[in-house]
Amino acid sequence: MEEPAHSHSPAGRPDPAGWELWRLPARAVALVLAVEAGAIASVMTHLATPDGATFTGEALALAAFLTLLSVVHTELATGIERIRRRAAETSYFDLSSVWTFAAALLLPPALAAAVIAVVYLHLWRRVWRPAKVSLHRHVYTTATVVLAAGAAHAAVEQAGGLPATPDDVAGVAGIALAVLLYVVVNTLLVAAVIALTSEWPGLRALVGRLDDNALEVATLCMGGLAAVAIGSTPWLVALVLPPILVLHRAVLVRHLEEAASTDSKTGLLNSAAWQAEAARALRRAQRARGTAAVLILDLDHFKLVNDAHGHLAGDDVLAAVARELREGVRDGDLVGRFGGEEFVVLLADLPPGALGRAEVRSVAERLRRLVAELDVPVCTPDGNLTIAGLSVSVGGASVPADGATLDQVLKVADANLYAAKRGGRNLVRIAGPVQIPAPRTAAG
Template identity: 90%
Template sequence: MEEPSHAHSPAGHPDPAGWELWRLPSRAVALVLVVEATAVASVATHLGSPAGAAFTGEALALAAFLTFLSVVHTELATGIERIRRRAAETSYFDLSSVWTFAAALLLPPALAAGVIAAVYLHLWQRVWRPAKVPLHRHLYTTATVVLAAGAAHAAVEQAGGLPATPDDVAGVAGIAVAVLLYVVVNTLLVAGVIALTNEWPGVRALVGRLDDNALEVATLCMGGLAAVVIGSTPWLVALVLPPILVLHRAVLVRQLEEVASTDAKTGLLNSAAWQAEAGRAVRRAQRANGAAAVLILDLDHFKLVNDAHGHLAGDEVLAAVAAQLRAGVRENDFVGRFGGEEFVVLLADLPSGATGRAEVRAVAERLRRLVAELDVPVCTPDGNLTISGLTVSVGGASVPADGTTLDHVLKVADASLYAAKRGGRNLVRIAGPVQIPEPRTAAG
């Protein structure tokens, strides 16, 4: 439930009716409430068990120690984490799991849940709240971590506890299974609510990219090592802090590189980033004796939109068209904004010959129809209105049929685009083989 800064009751208390959670689809709200209730019930069940009825002084001291380490970690990395949170897309992997995972392995589940609650309360105050993350997302994330930690604890307990000797294979296997369960439970619960909130957003939006998940696994492995170290020489766990902070900075650099490669108005790749990705895809197709294709799309009469409704409305149209283009191609295809009202698509890993050329035409026609069917609600000085009747002209060319380099195929596709415009616009024109001569080398 979101921090209620915009909705209050007459007495000044938060008004539950104004929580942002209720704006989600009902099926997503149901999952959120079920997961949170399950986390609370799990903690209550453990507290009611004989093992959870009372905690030893040693266990309480260990919980306080892990919480302290997490606070120190967060304070040292606060600036980096705020930038990471702003730069992240749907998926965001929190490196504080090094401490929540260690708590899951070392402490009874109810006490580990207390550490998780304290860690996430501090993260909310120092990172998530300043980044304007909705409170209901914070609470849901906390609940998923509590459940993931419970699964991890059960795995280690089943294996007989943490490894006590160098030849304790069962203990090592228990930690490995605990890492796997923690990742799977947390990922599935987060992916579930994303899937129920939006139309199918794609696998990457649901579970994150491979390197994001590798980062999470690496962080959990450090948490497992920290738990083993705490069991023998507790103060050596301070050695975990330097590498985890370096990892923060490495991840931040990667995220900033991604921001620098993204067009701000549309969220697509910018021209330079698209050409880099497309160039790699073309070279890969050539090595594999396969095919790839380039589509250039130009919004017809887009200047009329800006003149009639203003540039802000025009930006909303560009963003809506970009979303349609991204939704109309495969996940391994690259969509970019070339500038102004011009977009470009690289269709990777196509079949060669006539089959590939037919697929290029089919994709181009699909994208043209998606744009033609688009209705874009915009806010203008004249009030709210819907912009429709958009059209796009499309030109396409293939590798290797129409050229052997990305630059050459772009020229062929651009010539095809202008053929579509000369033909009356709202048309698709796919080049025939080699309509523009290849550049001659000095030797030729």
């Protein structure tokens, strides 16, 4: 199912044994195959019904019309979508659902599945494959959309079809339920395979961000409006294209902004983005007369890892440490890469006084232990190895106890970090306000 990158049979044909799909965990492979088999079985079941394999000329023309609109949409947005595919590291939502959802509402399930297959085949050739997206992901996504479309069609059918009159409340409710089912079925199936592919990746990686889901719901609502418009004035549906293309550009800008603020090796905020976010968070804390803290963490003797195992292994270590830091703090805390082997954490909404300082120390010690217990599997020129025995030194400072601005607090935290380094490394130093020496003048 997956297009192999390097594995071929002696005759030069792709070797199925080299498909990327088989490198997934067995439980994930089982789910992928079960969902794809379910989508095929769903289509075959509908084709087996008395009217399931007989389509009117009107239905065929409508299917061709929706497919044409999707092709035009994809061609107009191809450049944007290729960039978006490369820029989006997180959950990706496909704006072509405006056409697949309209097909689900207007066409018999088997014919809607055919439209979906053609739409996604064209997307694969024009967007997914050039963006280096795995073929097995594309096929699985197509299968989930077929099943989601089937659920949406059933909801509208149970409501008596699309709204025919302005007071058809049942028809409107049917479309709303269809939107909900389409999103839920598609999201759950995608989330399930992500969850089975790796250790718990976090809720955002499973179901996407709130604004991603809002975008998908908005796109489906446009698909519902397009389906209703086709029932009265078919060519009016072409007016859906301009707003969809504007949405493409708006989402692309957001993804590019995220890429510009993200450290490529760790997925954390980069230094500039972290400082901007942290400064805003500290200003909010000061307006609310709250307490916050900054931790600076530095990997001890990290140069030895690069020297012994290479920089690619070092990058794997940085990524593994970043994951531990993210998992070791609350969702509202900010974690960033400060540069080299240094990381920074902003702890917001802390208790005032001694309780807050105790919590800062507790979090810092937890992060230090997480790094110390970390085993990082890496691939090196000498083979697959596991890097262990890592340690991190931590310096911390609080607002307002140790400074009123981010720059002041960072200087105090940095001084405490070097106190931990001088004390023997693999230590936490959050002793209290640290005296920062004044810059020496030329005369001094």
